[in-house]
Amino acid sequence: MATLITMPRYGANMEEGTIGAWMVSEGDTVSQGDVLAEIAIEKLSNELESPADGTVLKLLAEEGDTLDCGSPIAVLGAPGEDYSVLLSGEEPAAEEPGPAAAVSSPAAAQPDGNVTVVEMPRYGANMEEGTVASWEVSVGDVVEKGDLLGEIAIEKLSNELESPAAGTVLALLAEEEETLPCGAPIALIGPEGADISFWLGGHAVEKPAEVPGSTPATASVQAPASAEPAGGIAPKALELAEELGVDWKNISGTGRHGMVTREDVRRSLESGKPAAATAAPVVAPAAAASGITPKALDLAEELGIDWTGISGTGRHGLVTREDLRAALAAGTAPKKAGPGTAALTPLADETLKMTSMQKTISKAMFDSLSQSAQTTISMDMQVDEMVAAYRRHKEAYSARGIKLSYTAILIRAVALALRDHKDLRTILEGDALQVRGRINIGVAVDVPGGLVVPNIKDADLKDTGAIAQELADLALRARENRLSMEELTGGTFTITNLGMFGIRYFTPVLNPPESGILGVGTLVETPVVENGGLFVRNIMNMSLTHDHRVVNGAPAARFLNGIRDILSRAEELL
Secondary structure (H helix, E strand, C coil): CCEEEECCCCCCCCCEEEEEEECCCCCCEECCCCEEEEEEECCEEEEEECCCCEEEEEECCCCCCEEECCCEEEEEECCCCCCHHHHHCCCCCCCCCCCHHHCCCCCCCCCCCCCEEEECCCCCCCCCEEEEEEECCCCCCEECCCCEEEEEEECCEEEEEECCCCEEEEEECCCCCCEEECCCEEEEEECCCCCCHHHHCCCCCCCCCCCCCCCCCCCCCCCCCCCCCCCCECHHHHHHHHHHCECHHHCCCCCHHHCECHHHHHHHHHHCCCCECCCCCCCCCCCCCCEECHHHHHHHHHHCECHHHCCCCCHHHEECHHHHHHHHHHCCCCECCCCCCCCCCCCCCCCCCCCHHHHHHHHHHHHHHHCCCEEEEEEEEECHHHHHHHHHHHHHHHHCCCCCCHHHHHHHHHHHHHHHCHHHHEEEECCEEEECCCCCEEECEEECCEEECCEECCHHHCCHHHHHHHHHHHHHHHHCCCCCHHHHCCCCEEEEECHHHCCCCCCCCCCCCCCEEEEEEEEEEEEEEECCEEEEEEEEEEEEEEECCCCCHHHHHHHHHHHHHHHCCHHHHC
């Protein structure tokens, strides 16, 4: 069955995108994950990957066309397949077989064209998966386009998931705290009673209770019409008003042409004049809360509320946005003390005793800086090939029980580069230069109370999968203080990575007696001008500190270029 490709939505606020360039032509055969096009959003570019195997039957948009999210832009399928039904908007004929894998029953169900599939969003080009942190709706709820459906967590950050269409929540395909790849179906929205069997497959899905004698709704849900002030409301003010459940139409705007601003919304809350759109339960003041959700924290800071005095009803006692709204409605939300107020008390001086590990690290760092001629050079490396290879092979490695990481790929690349650049595996001993034949790559691991650097022996002789497994094992045992002395000594070269903290550039300090250490920064999507065109590339900064007594600037630069060349062929590393 042919597959309709639509303009993707890369973020909750994205409304439209532009076809920057097509990477395929009609008649081309593609595999799932192949890049079909580059989609431009404002001045940034994102790769559009194929959701399925097949042949490019039709390109429905030209390069440079700007289209709304969800608009058809291409069709995939079997050569010669009739795809006209996809473009007409009509449901496929009942006898036409659907994809065999889509359902578990012998007679394959057909998709209901009135149903909108809500997918796990991709908030950035490097996002591979997300977690449903919470659902704000239940099956059977009626929603409008743009309404909040839930919160999607990426690592430790939370993003709001907005409804792409108006209708009834027909199914929630993912549980809270469930992690799914980007593009995976997580909810269904459409007319009440619509056939959703095509998407269920083996899912155990909560279904709304059926009302005897009821008939499915076929018309889209319409919001009640209401008059609005002539000045309207600023977008950020609208977000705040909706966040608080406030009817902003009762607020007098002080902005340009009478527009309602965020300050107007805040002032109206203090005066108690605006009518709430929905009634909020009254919550009494309580003892200090156990914590607060990320979105609730944003709201509390926006309003200057001291959330620690509010009782949390969320999971594990966390304060939620509903708790904040309830406290505001009840008049029990304490104001956050501003800087320099009496609520703050002077901090006391502390004297802490250094641990033995801290003493060892302190001496080693002092000796390193005082007994060597350390110089740092850096390079912004384009690592699109590494990112693409990682995405292609991640699931295959996972199926083998191996957690693939960028660090493991980098260790492999650095180890191979060291084979060709012996200056960086040379150690100064007295007046002699000793070139080490074994390439043992040390990896700096943050542990409670300090830093340890276990090393992967003979990293150049191991494949990336073996390195990934050993890296995970060393990191775990490092944090449990179970490393042997052999694993902590005999290193040839060290890699330290602060990219997970968002650090792009830093100056690593040599790990004596080694002559080189590579600092790895965060992966950043960066606009790059190439041949007069603007593209978004994956850039990672590599900062190389080397002992200038052993390694001069030119060999150090050639070593960085060697790493870059190997990463440009990252597919070979996997």
